Amino acid sequence: MADFKGILRNDEKYIFGLRQLYESYGYKQFSMSKFEEYDFYLENKSFLKSESIITFNDPMTGKLLALKPDITLSIVKERIDSDFPDKFYYCENVYRASGTTKEIKESMQVGVEYVGELDRYSTCEVISLAAKSLETITPDYLLCVSHMGLVTALLDETDLSYSKKEKLIKLIATRSAHEIKLLCDNNGVDPSLTDKIVALASFFGDFEATLDEVKAIAPSDAARDAVNELDSLYKIMKSAGCSDKLRLDFSIMNDMSYYNGIIFQGFVDGLPINVLSGGRYDNLLRKLKKRSDAIGFAVYLDLLERYRESEKEFDVDIFIVYDDESDASFLSGEVRRLTKEGKSVRAEKHLNSDVKYRELYFVRDGRLVKNA
Amino acid sequence: MLNIALPKGRLGEKVYAMFSSIGYGCPEMLEDNRKLIFTNEENGVRYFWAKPSDVAVYVERGAADVGVVGKDILLESEPDVYELYDLDIGKCRMAVAGIKGERPASDKTLRVATKFPNIARNYYNSKSRDIEIIKLHGSIEIAPILKMSDVIVDIVETGTTLRENNLEPYETIVDISARFIANKASYKFKYDETSRLLEKMKENFDKKK
Numbered sequence: 001m002a003d004f005k006g007i008l009r010n011d012e013k014y015i016f017g018l019r020q021l022y023e024s025y026g027y028k029q030f031s032m033s034k035f036e037e038y039d040f041y042l043e044n045k046s047f048l049k050s051e052s053i054i055t056f057n058d059p060m061t062g063k064l065l066a067l068k069p070d071i072t073l074s075i076v077k078e079r080i081d082s083d084f085p086d087k088f089y090y091c092e093n094v095y096r097a098s099g100t101t102k103e104i105k106e107s108m109q110v111g112v113e114y115v116g117e118l119d120r121y122s123t124c125e126v127i128s129l130a131a132k133s134l135e136t137i138t139p140d141y142l143l144c145v146s147h148m149g150l151v152t153a154l155l156d157e158t159d160l161s162y163s164k165k166e167k168l169i170k171l172i173a174t175r176s177a178h179e180i181k182l183l184c185d186n187n188g189v190d191p192s193l194t195d196k197i198v199a200l201a202s203f204f205g206d207f208e209a210t211l212d213e214v215k216a217i218a219p220s221d222a223a224r225d226a227v228n229e230l231d232s233l234y235k236i237m238k239s240a241g242c243s244d245k246l247r248l249d250f251s252i253m254n255d256m257s258y259y260n261g262i263i264f265q266g267f268v269d270g271l272p273i274n275v276l277s278g279g280r281y282d283n284l285l286r287k288l289k290k291r292s293d294a295i296g297f298a299v300y301l302d303l304l305e306r307y308r309e310s311e312k313e314f315d316v317d318i319f320i321v322y323d324d325e326s327d328a329s330f331l332s333g334e335v336r337r338l339t340k341e342g343k344s345v346r347a348e349k350h351l352n353s354d355v356k357y358r359e360l361y362f363v364r365d366g367r368l369v370k371n372a
Numbered sequence: 373m374l375n376i377a378l379p380k381g382r383l384g385e386k387v388y389a390m391f392s393s394i395g396y397g398c399p400e401m402l403e404d405n406r407k408l409i410f411t412n413e414e415n416g417v418r419y420f421w422a423k424p425s426d427v428a429v430y431v432e433r434g435a436a437d438v439g440v441v442g443k444d445i446l447l448e449s450e451p452d453v454y455e456l457y458d459l460d461i462g463k464c465r466m467a468v469a470g471i472k473g474e475r476p477a478s479d480k481t482l483r484v485a486t487k488f489p490n491i492a493r494n495y496y497n498s499k500s501r502d503i504e505i506i507k508l509h510g511s512i513e514i515a516p517i518l519k520m521s522d523v524i525v526d527i528v529e530t531g532t533t534l535r536e537n538n539l540e541p542y543e544t545i546v547d548i549s550a551r552f553i554a555n556k557a558s559y560k561f562k563y564d565e566t567s568r569l570l571e572k573m574k575e576n577f578d579k580k581k
Contacts, residue, residue, distance in 0.1 A: 142560050178458040204563060267557045272434025
């Protein structure tokens with residue numbers, strides 16, 4: 001195959017790397033339609049990270065369609081419960097609002113979904129695929145792991161209302177010890193329990209050491225189950241040699257009503273936000289009246305467009321300036337000859353200041369003359 | 373090296389003095405020059421001044437690893453950052469205020485003049501009150517005097533401006549103070565540096581509260 005290294009943009013290179021990775025683990029590509037019926041998103045609105053959706057009418061049927069803001073929903077909705085899991089990966093554009101201005105942007109996502117009965121192995125397979133995905137981008141990455149089961153078990157010990165719990169989750173996500181204390185004190189939460197929640201929000205660092213600290217504040221059965229799951233994940237990741245990139249981090253948060261088990265986010269050094277996000281979302285499948293479990297993640301490739309890329313030195317190797325007198329067949333012959341030598345050539349009537357060139361030639365008296 | 377964004381003005385200068393007192397000084401900052409960015413390799417810090425409302429933007433986008441910003445700005449723009457510490461300075465409150473002795477009619481849409489539409493909307497949403505927001509950029513107090521709005525939602529420090537204009541605070545929405553914030557990714561990759569600074573802040577400033 002030809003070498004496209006010089007032409008591919010960063011994000012394009014990563015797509016190939018990631019696809020190769022997922023194929024090597026036997027995941028099949030899932031190719032999606034561009035649109036979905038809007039109703040479908042409306043029903044599961046809180047699963048989506050952004051609320052703005054581009055909609056339009058199908059002129060044939062009059063149905064309201066939407067440009068897809070999310071892939072996961074589309075993949076799981078047609079799942080037929082069976083003993084066989086669906087193992088899919090996808091590379092698709094999604095349309096969602098982002099940033100402070102909330103403009104809708106097209107962005108490329110590559111991701112993996114495992115839908116079916118989940119055991120320790122398959123859970124860890126997906127999470128280690130997430131770690132390997134980050135590794136294809138850079139060795140300087142961190143995979144931060146949290147467990148919704150553990151967080152909700154601790155919050156359930158308080159008798160706060162659902163909306164107060166949601167507020168508390170937001171505060172844990174910002175690691176605001178002072179705000180957590182304020183909310184808990186104002187709502188009569190037991191001070192020792194408050195301290196535990198504050199501790200949970202501030203955990204970060206070596207996975208194994210942190211997990212020991214977590215054990216100390218996780219007395220309930222549900223919480224213990226979560227700790228055991230995290231423990232076995234750590235052991236498998238350790239044997240795979242990527243445990244030093246793993247962090248326990250309970251500020252990673254997702255919607256309680258969709259995500260239930262392990263959730264995680266990936267970061268690469270030099271990017272201000274997470275480039276990967278995923279987790280276990282059995283609750284979504286229950287909402288869709290399905291028995292299957294599910295876990296998956298997505299890599300946000302649009303963020304990687306500029307990642308660690310040095311500015312291109314030249315747009316073309318050779319820029320040729322010709323004029324009305326120049327012989328077209330001579331010129332096309334020369335261009336063909338130079339491109340065959342492996343050089344990139346751009347021929348124009350005027351010197352274009354937008355194009356950076358390595359060498360400049362003029363067509364004079366039926367010859368190519370190099371600009372000294 | 374920690375990149376620190378500080379808000380221009382009195383609050384930022386006070387914060388710098390505090391940071392300097394716990395070992396994060398950068399003498400260049402006090403020189404009278406036109407530099408924008410100040411580095412002290414020894415203490416591992418690089419400071420820059422930003423417009424207070426922009427500090428959160430610099431931190432959210434990772435141009436600064438950490439910064440100090442008023443809670444009012446965090447509530448208004450809701451940036452995706454960690455809010456790690458309450459510095460307990462620059463204290464004031466976000467309040468609803470209006471003409472002294474009057475209270476707006478509860479059977480009409482409440483007209484609210486404010487520089488903080490998001491905070492005002494969230495507050496009245498939580499009370500299920502029907503409101504109309506009038507976004508202004510300054511001198512909010514004039515709005516109720518000229519009957520353009522029923523109330524204002526604004527920062528109240530001492531209440532002097534309100535009193536001198538025959539206005540009074542009706543209710544407090546939230547207490548405001550300066551907060552130490554961090555970029556979510558930088559926090560992870562520069563965990564040791566960031567948490568060292570945070571611990572020093574707790575050690576030295578907690579007891580003064």
